[in-house]
Amino acid sequence: MGDALKQKIQDVFDEPACGQNVNKSEQQRKKGCAKPLTPGAAAGGCAFDGAKIALQPIVDVAHLVHAPLACEGNGWDNRGASSSGSQLYRTGFTTDMTELDIVMGHGEKKLFRAIREVIEAHAPPAVFVYSTCVPALIGDDIDAVCKAAAEKFGTPCIPVNAPGYVGSKNLGNKLAGEALLDHVIGTIEPEECTPYDVNIVGDYNLSGELWQVKPLLDRLGIRILGSITGDARYRQVAMAHRARVTMLVCSKALITLARKLEERYGIPFFEGSFYGISDTSDAIRTLCRMLVERGADPDLLERCEALIAEEEAKIWAELETLRPRVEGRRVLLYTGGHKSWSVVSALQELGMEVIGTSVRKATDDDKDRVKEIMGDDKHMFENMAPKEMYRLLKDAEADVLMSGGRSQFVALKAKMPWVDVNQEKHEPYAGYMGMVDMVRAIDRAVNNPMWADLRAPAPWEEDTGPVRVMPELRGTCPVSGVSNDAVDFEDC
Amino acid sequence: MAKLVHPRRALSTNPLKSSAPLGAALAYLGIEGAIPLFHGSQGCTAFAMVHLVRHFKEAVPLQTTAMNEVSTILGGADQIEEAIENLRKKSAPKFIGIASTALTETRGEDVPGELREIIARRADFADTRIVYASTPDFAGGLEDGWARAVEAIIDALVPEVDPVWHSPELRQVNLLVGSHATPAEIEEMVRMIRAFGLTPIVLPDISTSLDGHVSESWAGTSLGGTALADIEKVAHSAFTLAVGESMRPAARLIEERACVPYRVFQSLTGLKPVDAFVRTLMGLSGVDDAPPSIKRDRSRLLDASLDAHFHIGGLKLAVGADPDLLFALSSTLAGLGAEVVTAVTTSNTNGIVERVPAETVILGDLGDLERAAKEAGAQMLITNAHGRHAAHALHLPLIRAGFPIFDRLGAQDICRVGYRGTRAFLYETANAVQAQHHRARPEDFGAAPISEEFEHVPPTASH
Numbered sequence: 014m015g016d017a018l019k020q021k022i023q024d025v026f027d028e029p030a031c032g033q034n035v036n037k038s039e040q041q042r043k044k045g046c047a048k049p050l051t052p053g054a055a056a057g058g059c060a061f062d063g064a065k066i067a068l069q070p071i072v073d074v075a076h077l078v079h080a081p082l083a084c085e086g087n088g089w090d091n092r093g094a095s096s097s098g099s100q101l102y103r104t105g106f107t108t109d110m111t112e113l114d115i116v117m118g119h120g121e122k123k124l125f126r127a128i129r130e131v132i133e134a135h136a137p138p139a140v141f142v143y144s145t146c147v148p149a150l151i152g153d154d155i156d157a158v159c160k161a162a163a164e165k166f167g168t169p170c171i172p173v174n175a176p177g178y179v180g181s182k183n184l185g186n187k188l189a190g191e192a193l194l195d196h197v198i199g200t201i202e203p204e205e206c207t208p209y210d211v212n213i214v215g216d217y218n219l220s221g222e223l224w225q226v227k228p229l230l231d232r233l234g235i236r237i238l239g240s241i242t243g244d245a246r247y248r249q250v251a252m253a254h255r256a257r258v259t260m261l262v263c264s265k266a267l268i269t270l271a272r273k274l275e276e277r278y279g280i281p282f283f284e285g286s287f288y289g290i291s292d293t294s295d296a297i298r299t300l301c302r303m304l305v306e307r308g309a310d311p312d313l314l315e316r317c318e319a320l321i322a323e324e325e326a327k328i329w330a331e332l333e334t335l336r337p338r339v340e341g342r343r344v345l346l347y348t349g350g351h352k353s354w355s356v357v358s359a360l361q362e363l364g365m366e367v368i369g370t371s372v373r374k375a376t377d378d379d380k381d382r383v384k385e386i387m388g389d390d391k392h393m394f395e396n397m398a399p400k401e402m403y404r405l406l407k408d409a410e411a412d413v414l415m416s417g418g419r420s421q422f423v424a425l426k427a428k429m430p431w432v433d434v435n436q437e438k439h440e441p442y443a444g445y446m447g448m449v450d451m452v453r454a455i456d457r458a459v460n461n462p463m464w465a466d467l468r469a470p471a472p473w474e475e476d477t478g479p480v481r482v483m484p485e486l487r488g489t490c491p492v493s494g495v496s497n498d499a500v501d502f503e504d505c
Numbered sequence: 506m507a508k509l510v511h512p513r514r515a516l517s518t519n520p521l522k523s524s525a526p527l528g529a530a531l532a533y534l535g536i537e538g539a540i541p542l543f544h545g546s547q548g549c550t551a552f553a554m555v556h557l558v559r560h561f562k563e564a565v566p567l568q569t570t571a572m573n574e575v576s577t578i579l580g581g582a583d584q585i586e587e588a589i590e591n592l593r594k595k596s597a598p599k600f601i602g603i604a605s606t607a608l609t610e611t612r613g614e615d616v617p618g619e620l621r622e623i624i625a626r627r628a629d630f631a632d633t634r635i636v637y638a639s640t641p642d643f644a645g646g647l648e649d650g651w652a653r654a655v656e657a658i659i660d661a662l663v664p665e666v667d668p669v670w671h672s673p674e675l676r677q678v679n680l681l682v683g684s685h686a687t688p689a690e691i692e693e694m695v696r697m698i699r700a701f702g703l704t705p706i707v708l709p710d711i712s713t714s715l716d717g718h719v720s721e722s723w724a725g726t727s728l729g730g731t732a733l734a735d736i737e738k739v740a741h742s743a744f745t746l747a748v749g750e751s752m753r754p755a756a757r758l759i760e761e762r763a764c765v766p767y768r769v770f771q772s773l774t775g776l777k778p779v780d781a782f783v784r785t786l787m788g789l790s791g792v793d794d795a796p797p798s799i800k801r802d803r804s805r806l807l808d809a810s811l812d813a814h815f816h817i818g819g820l821k822l823a824v825g826a827d828p829d830l831l832f833a834l835s836s837t838l839a840g841l842g843a844e845v846v847t848a849v850t851t852s853n854t855n856g857i858v859e860r861v862p863a864e865t866v867i868l869g870d871l872g873d874l875e876r877a878a879k880e881a882g883a884q885m886l887i888t889n890a891h892g893r894h895a896a897h898a899l900h901l902p903l904i905r906a907g908f909p910i911f912d913r914l915g916a917q918d919i920c921r922v923g924y925r926g927t928r929a930f931l932y933e934t935a936n937a938v939q940a941q942h943h944r945a946r947p948e949d950f951g952a953a954p955i956s957e958e959f960e961h962v963p964p965t966a967s968h
Contacts, residue, residue, distance in 0.1 A: 050547055050571035053588030054595065059548025077516070081607040081643035083524035085517075087552040090891060091559065091911075104894070109517035109870075112643050115611060126515035134518075146546055146608040147643070150577065177548035178574050178608060398595075399564075403723035422564035426719055494796040495702065 059177030063185020072096035080145035149176035190270035201251035215264030218243030222443035340364035347416035430458035518872030522851035528650025533602030535709025545606030559911035596725030610641035646851035651684030683749025685830035749829035772833035802924035816935035818842030823878035825888035828855035846881035
């Protein structure tokens with residue numbers, strides 16, 4: 014690993030804006046916030062995966078992965094970030110390094126040619142070049158290649174230095190943020206700035222979640238100038254330095270990016286969430302307050318309150334109609350972080366009982382909120398082994414599991430309903446309207462008539478009463494043509 | 506005879522192939538009580554796992570040695586040992602199949618040596634069989650990784666038999682299946698073999714682990730697959746039936762070990778290839794007639810060919826797949842008069858590509874498939890689900906074949922082998938043609954359209 018990358022990693026791990034980090038000793042901080050991985054018991058993506066997740070939603074650029082096949086071949090087109098325009102981001106570009114490239118040291122040359130080919134074929138506004146384990150190990154200098162290519166072809170080439178072995182997905186997110194700060198943000202000036210320009214950082218518009226919130230901002234006249242990176246165009250990211258306020262959406266990973274936007278360009282930021290009703294209201298309220306502090310017309314605050322009151326009333330009325338369908342259902346929530354509490358209150362409000370919520374990746378603040386909402390910490394757990402979760406569901410201690418795709422089959426194989434609440438999901442659950450969609454999804458899952466049929470015993474598990482005595486099998490097996498006795502019949 | 510061509514370019518657009526370690530993992534999942542273990546960074550495993558889960562819609566036990574920068578440079582033997590220990594503690598697997606990745610292969614570790622040392626030292630690992638295959642991502646694709654893993658399994662678990670003492674079970678045969686066989690296809694092969702009164706040992710057998718079923722308990726290992734005891738019995742079979750040219754080295758390895766003769770069936774799709782299979786089964790079972798169900802199935806295939814050839818004859822196809830599957834599907838349809846105008850494959854290690862009924866086979870990606878299919882005026886695409894982008898761009902029907910198929914359910918139930926499977930495949934292809942609606946217009950033939958003055962114009966409503 015180059016010294017520059019080492020320095021970068023140290024830098025992103027030393028995050029003064031992160032509450033958890035500030036409470037650590039100097040020694041702990043050096044180790045970073047990634048837990049060491051246990052061989053044979055590790056789950057989750059690598060740093061490259063994290064970087065790709067954070068940047069791929071930039072829809073009009075070419076994402077070129079400098080790697081042997083697996084990094085892109087096994088992973089392209091597998092996430093649901095939605096685009097309202099270009100589909101170029103969904104095309105898988107890779108240098109597909111072969112043994113020859115590695116042994117002969119042809120990596121850099123091949124990368125340079127690949128950049129030229131992708132620019133010639135697609136004329137993107139920029140090319141994002143991702144380093145991975147193998148080129149990093151053999152010392153390919155993607156920074157130098159990107160620099161040379163950008164000069165030669167006149168298209169920005171952004172090196173993203175996050176080879177998989179440096180750490181987790183979370184670290185990859187951070188390194189992606191650094192790449193944007195170093196090479197993209199501040200490189201283009203918007204034609205016109207308004208006092209209503211904001212950055213939304215950490216929302217990837219998965220299945221269109223950003224679009225569930227955007228109508229609210231549209232009605233308040235708030236413009237998403239810098240989107241990092243939901244449904245983003247390259248130019249948008251490049252102009253992010255001119256926004257008035259940054260909202261950091263449920264993301265500790267990109268907090269460094271938000272802080273540096275503040276330090277370099279004086280854009281204040283706040284952390285908020287669009288999951289849950291009160292959270293959505295809080296986020297919009299804070300956004301408007303901060304815009305007014307930075308010079309927006311104070312009447313924004315009134316308009317904001319009016320909008321919140323109207324939307325909340327509308328959504329609660331809609332949710333109320335669903336109450337009889339979900340009331341009394343016992344939910345096991347297995348997500349983590351912010352979501353461990355942000356949806357709990359809404360579910361409880363509708364008469365559902367949350368029998369447990371995981372607090373993986375959650376901060377102390379998050380944990381306090383869980384205790385506050387659920388009364389005590391009895392229902393709070395860190396990790397749950399799939400076997401234990403299976404038992405819990407099989408014994409019907411919960412009616413539905415809400416989790417990410419990883420534990421999907423734990424519920425389904427226990428013949429229990431499952432609702433996807435993580436990033437791979439196909440339905441968006443953000444903002445006010447997203448809450449209704451989520452409760453509908455719970456309704457659809459738990460009230461499906463299929464469950465009773467599936468759980469009922471098979472014919473041979475039922476008590477059939479006395480069995481009839483039959484004459485012995487005779488004749489010829491229609492499949493094998495062999496004349497039957499009971500033994501032969503088994504074989505055909 | 507097809508010529509294999511390498512496009513001269515540095516950029517790969519929309520990869521067709523999946524990685525070799527993924528193929529190895531898939532083969533390992535065909536062993537009972539197994540956990541595949543990737544020797545690499547955790548991302549290699551995460552990507553492969555998501556890929557497998559999206560295809561099979563099943564929980565897939567797949568683990569990683571979680572290599573980091575330090576262990577990569579110092580060597581990962583400790584990581585392997587720790588991983589095995591943790592897996593045993595957590596899930597008590599009977600079998601751990603290790604596959605290397607580009608990361609560890611670039612470093613160049615002597616994993617077999619290290620592994621021997623670990624197994625010798627750790628007597629407590631004795632009840633878990635551990636197998637290692639070298640499968641760098643930068644060489645070959647899924648089919649190669651699968652083949653290397655099967656060879657590694659045989660090498661580690663099939664005992665050597667002295668020819669002097671070789672007395673085979675005459676009704677027991679080995680069935681070595683290539684990476685392209687789906688669970689339903691393995692079932693169909695087994696059904697045919699059993700119909701001749703023979704008992705097959707399938708290696709590896711994903712038809713009992715990845716067939717999509719609900720079991721009564723939760724296990725952190727594969728939920729079925731070839732029993733370890735059966736792998737030992739491979740040495741005592743009368744014959745080895747290998748399906749797919751990529752399985753030839755594995756079949757040869759069994760012969761070397763245990764004097765079991767073999768035959769490679771390059772394809773089990775299409776009338777002639779299935780006839781060859783049936784002829785062999787007749788010989789092995791010592792009969793000069795086939796069972797009634799097999800005869801009936803053949804006669805139905807003849808009828809299906811009669812009905813389908815109207816649609817398949819002259820059809821211009823673009824096919825992209827791993828070599829064995831590419832050969833099986835394209836030669837079947839070419840046998841009914843289709844023209845394979847574009848063929849793209851993933852690996853240059855399988856000699857079967859020379860027999861693909863096309864002028865050239867491109868060693869390339871779906872970008873090549875899309876470009877070449879467009880230039881050649883292809884009317885239909887056959888490739889994995891990623892081909893949806895090309896199908897969308899070219900407005901062509903897509904028959905999904907190979908791995909991955911993530912946007913349709915029931916990938917494990919697709920069966921295109923045997924007389925029955927071939928029949929289904931012919932219908933599938935002919936129906937895809939018929940689903941393209943085209944009503945002939947006079948303009949298609951150069952005639953002027955009918956004059957507007959002949960058309961009845963309904964009066965506009967006055968109220």
